[in-house]
Amino acid sequence: MHSGPLLLEEPIRMASILEPSKPVMLDTVGPELQVVNKTERPISLEADSFVVLTPDQTKEANSNLLPINFHGLSKAVMSGDTIFIGQYLFTGSETTSVWLEVSESKGEDVVCLIKNSATLSGPLYTLHVSQIHIDRPTLTEKDKEVVILASPFVLVIKTWGARNNIDFLTLSYTRHAEDIREAREFLSNHCDLQQTQIFAKIENIEGLTHFDEILQEADGIILSRGNLGIDLPPEKVFLFQKAALHKCNMAGKPAVVTRVVDSMTDNLRPTRAEATDVANAVLDGSDAIILGAETLRGLYPVETISTVGRICFEAEKVFNHDTYFKKAGKYAGMPMSHIESIASSAVRAAIKVKASAIICFTSSGRAARSDLKHVPWARQSLIIRGLFPMLADPRHPAESTNATNETILKIALDHGKASGVIKSHDRVVVCQKVADSSVVKIIELAD
Template identity: 55%
Template sequence: MQVLEIRGPDIICLVKNSASLVGSVFTMHVSQVHIDLPTLTDVDRQLRAFIKAHNLHETQIFAKIETVEGLRHFDEILQEADGVILSRGNLGIDLAPEKVFLFQKSAIYRCNMVGKPAIITRVVDSMTANLRPTRAEATDVANAVLDGTDGILLGPETLRGLYPIEAIRTVGRICAEAEGVYNLPLHFKRIVKHVGEPMSHAESVASSAVRAAITVKASMIVVFTSSGRAARLIAKYRPLVPVFAVVIPRLKTNSLKWTFTGSSQARQLLGVRGVYPILASPNVATSGGSSEESGLKLALDHGKSVGLLKPNDQVVVFQKIGDSSVVKIVALEDQHYI
């Protein structure tokens, strides 16, 4: 619609094209207009108070970029957010069609370089009413994977679409096919070049773990973590093999009760490309020096059960011992590791 005039509280518009409004949820987007409203609403403040009251300090915040203003401040937003959702629906209105792909590639690249998840939306809109996506949509999904995106977020396809299950399965198959031809070694080199030298201690060890996995042709990487940071750093370098993150619970207290952390950290790792979190039991966390040994056995047993490991395979293990970070290679022999 095009605004013709404003009469008090009323806005007179000209409908530029015909359309059908389907469903019960509608939003209005005003293109190229700065809306002078507070960024934080009362609902946002209530949510922040709720998070604080329930001690949910591990809560992650993903920034949704959907306007040109968001593009202008992308780097500042990325620095503060835990991840980015690229809302291409509204961006497609604000930006000229020929500019959308440039922003998508640039935004995903910048997220990849700092190791933060990038998620894109609006990929198979035609599947709201059709059983199959268009060829352009299928190619779009594959290109998003090849660009380095961490996830695909379906909206109307599953909210009000006629084929929500088929949409999920179709997008999943396209992503799996694209993953098979994704140039992971090239991505590894790009990130190493971007980080530069001298590397920080954490970056150096994480990249070394991935480089070791490439060199010995390991079948998987096992990383021990409590916060999830180590697993995210390794995933940032896009290893060729799955990363099994063994999340070790930690005992903490708020002066009133004792609780174990770990469940939220493990759930959050599900959103990181290539990472498969395993939440260790509290018994592993309290078993002293044998915790890593028990956690490694847990990861290896799971790897065998899903068919990722077989006799004589090698596994790269990343763990912290005291103040030191250690990368070691474990060889499996006759269903046992040595």
């Protein structure tokens, strides 16, 4: 969360009125190292000069001394290590980012050589040290306070009730599967947020090394390419992205990519390389894209969202669903579960008849509570690529043996037409349950 929960109360309330189906994601800070400039006066750093990083936050930040929020840095780094300091959600193109090289440690202080000239302005800067372990918990006490605040904060509008708990928690700097388990236990035991899905943010070598175990435990993955780009050589970042997205796709877990159009923080149009990068993220299998500095402090936030959306739309047109389906089938294993078998049949049919959409009815079977139970799950489903959730009347579940399903189907088809996904004479594959039997059928729309 880029602002305090109380500051965001009104914007989220308005958003919930305008778009009640939109989910809420809370981002943790995690064990992030920070440079603290209490005076907020600009600090000029000159290349080839030296600056001292100190954990003594009582001292005033200046060109020779930068207070930080971590006492263990001197024990964690070695001479020659690289340290990066930049704005929160740095783009890398500003003149407000600086690279340092560790020269020596003196007690708890770290003496560094400044590699490039820069001016630090503002109260807070993030500090990233390449490929070291930071001995701090992934879900910090500060994060826990924010999550606890977020729970009653979201529930403050009584008409929202349990429907508006946070839908996603992004766990910054996830390093092990145990980080996910601890966060899940905290959400369940202290916040009554059992339904909240946890997305692991992979931001450093530790998270990358334990990626497989993290993927197994998390509900989804966020590839934080900005921080990863500091830990990894530039020529390796694309390899990790492709491998990570492939693993997420095969595991059936949503994958999100960050840092795509940094230049739009200050410019109306992205570079050609950035536009291609967005398209490649879609073609590689990303479910969603998170914008950062472009919408947090950028000059063109609305234009950025619109531009990235159009690029994603065009890339989706040429995405090879047939190849993706065949790859996924190899990882499904045999024998398939009943649900996987039905889903596989529906997708295979859609590919062969070139269907515009697959409509799938799903229900818990507990009609009395399904209206409340499924609202958060419907919102959370929005992060899954190509999935558009709709809530049907719980008094007419998909398992009904009468013609009710056709009524619900008509509503779904009308929604598809209104959104432009379906048009006249298109073919649509429908998955539904009739009595105790699962049925896959193909329908062709009339005028």
